Amino acid sequence: MRKNRNNRRLRLRSKMRPVFSLTLALVLSSFASAGNLEPLKAAPVPENNPQTPAKIELGKKLFFDRRLSGDGTMNCATCHNPELAFTDGLDISLSYPTTKNWRNSPTLIDSAFRKYLFYDGRAKTLEEQALFPMMSAFEMNKNLDYLEEQIQLVPEYRAEFSKVFGGEVTRERIAMAIAAFERTLISKSTPLDRYLKGDESALSEDAKKGLVVFKGKGKCIECHDGADLADDRFYALNVPENPKLLDDPRVTTTMRFVAKVYHYDGYRSLKEDPGRYLITKDKKDWKAFRTPTLRYIAKTAPYMHNGVFETLDQVIGFFDRGGGEGNTVLKPLGLSPDEKRYLKTFMAEALTGEDIVIKNPDVP
């Protein structure tokens, strides 16, 4: 018995060793890369969903098609409006009639680069992600079996699915086409990219000073690095809760509903957003959220997973104070008023590119 157990332990340990050294290597490599900003490169495309012009066009139509919502009033652009950098400009996002959302609508720009999607990282690919809002009771509230039949009956869609996928309408193919469209929503001529490629004149003097604070005293680069200005990790910064979470019964309902769906036992008494914990059930992920991109930040207010900060000044103040009450991640920064101003100028001027203009497609 004992011998057996030891054997098992040994087997486990030898299995774990490569995992451990891999983790170590990853940790080390992430330290090595922290502190770098990189210009945007071509977006990665998964092998099983190659980009084609016809698929992108189909995805665009579906993105704007109100058939994707239960009552026919909403499409993806309702909450990811191209004119608001693919957000809806609200603290807590729009929702299916009679319900209320509980989180802020993030930008879709450069989402092709993200390793995790959603503030809690519950989806890993755009294909997987796209089915969530359609099914979600407080977003589009659509039955997907019904949707497949509805789309299949539209002759134009039938012809396009056949051309693009060589087959009929399925929910997976709907998601694949939408994902292909989303992969075309890429930052355009962002001053930071031009600067990093050698164009000194792309940033004003104040923005350059802000970049110095961003990389130095402000320590922003420790998490907002790489091309997406985000490290694909999760941190519990203890951002204050949005008062609506408990003051508006519809928001409380949504929070507890999601917690129940994710098998959180105490959902009936839940009073705060558990963040990544809902997905991993790992204590260290309690109230942890994914580092968001800072691209197009000038156009994506309000900020944070719950939209609790309306301005960049408020966000900078939050980090300067050392984050939210009781967090163990951040320390006070002691930035001077000038340093805060430079930092804001850097974020507002350098990280937002040209508008990504989408001509509304003719939805069949």
Ligand code: HEC
């Ligand atoms: C009713 C509002 C609403 C609608 C409609 C909606 N979304 Fe969202 N979307 C959100 C909110 C809110 C989040 C963040 C939720 C979270 O993290 O828990 C989100 C997150 C996302 C993300 C993750 C982005 C990131 O960086 O993490 C993608 C991608 C996305 N939505 C695409 C879509 C697509 C595609 C559709 C249409 C099929 C759609 N959304 C419809 C509100 C909406």
Ligand code: HEC
């Ligand atoms: C330890 C990692 C970490 C550091 C350091 C950090 N951030 Fe963040 N940042 C995050 C996380 C995580 C969030 C999302 C928190 C949430 O949604 O509750 C965030 C959110 C933001 C947002 C809001 C983005 C949005 O779209 O809602 C801005 C702006 C921002 N950070 C700027 C900064 C600046 C400026 C600094 C330096 C002064 C900085 N961050 C330092 C991890 C970090």
